[in-house]
Amino acid sequence: MTLTDLLGENEWNNFVKDLHEKFGICCAVSDAAGAHVSHYENWCNRICPVIKRKPEAIGAICAVAAQNFTAETKATRKPMIGECDLALIKVAVPIFVGDTFLGTAGGCGLLPEDGEVEAFMVHKTTGLEEEKIFELADGIATMSETQAKEFADYIAARIAEIVSRYESK
Numbered sequence: 001m002t003l004t005d006l007l008g009e010n011e012w013n014n015f016v017k018d019l020h021e022k023f024g025i026c027c028a029v030s031d032a033a034g035a036h037v038s039h040y041e042n043w044c045n046r047i048c049p050v051i052k053r054k055p056e057a058i059g060a061i062c063a064v065a066a067q068n069f070t071a072e073t074k075a076t077r078k079p080m081i082g083e084c085d086l087a088l089i090k091v092a093v094p095i096f097v098g099d100t101f102l103g104t105a106g107g108c109g110l111l112p113e114d115g116e117v118e119a120f121m122v123h124k125t126t127g128l129e130e131e132k133i134f135e136l137a138d139g140i141a142t143m144s145e146t147q148a149k150e151f152a153d154y155i156a157a158r159i160a161e162i163v164s165r166y167e168s169k
Helices: 009-023 048-052 055-076 119-126 130-137 145-167
Strands: 026-031 080-083 089-097 100-108
Touching: 009 026, 009 100, 009 145, 048 055, 048 119, 055 080, 055 089, 055 100, 055 119, 080 145, 089 145, 100 145, 119 130
Parallel strands: none
Antiparallel strands: 026 100, 080 089, 089 100
16 A cells, blocks of 8 residues: 555645645655655745755755654654754654555744754755855744644644545545
């Protein structure tokens, strides 16, 4: 069983688009191995696209966070709210059908309240100078703990509906 048994790629893209439009955060749906099932491009800041263009930065930042959040949500069967190594909010909600873990849905890329981008990590993985990093990080919107919880709850409710429709077929 895979995520595309629940919804087709276009439907997952629409799901991600809805999340992004409602919460203003970069969203994706990924399978149990971490591969994206959704391919709707949606950025919420200017620094993440720079990170995504550098394989060593993806490996050091995005992949590590995705692996940790996937493992945690699979083990606990609960949403996880935290931060990536850039100090940006990350939310992951597990997708289960019965006892079968299919992947996660969630988002990342906003700052926690009173947070700031971890410039050293950006520099270390991309080679960008501090001035450029601060220019790219300028204007990143924030997400409060309450908003992050609302985001996770919304995703969990939507996933529950999708799984319920699948199970009632």
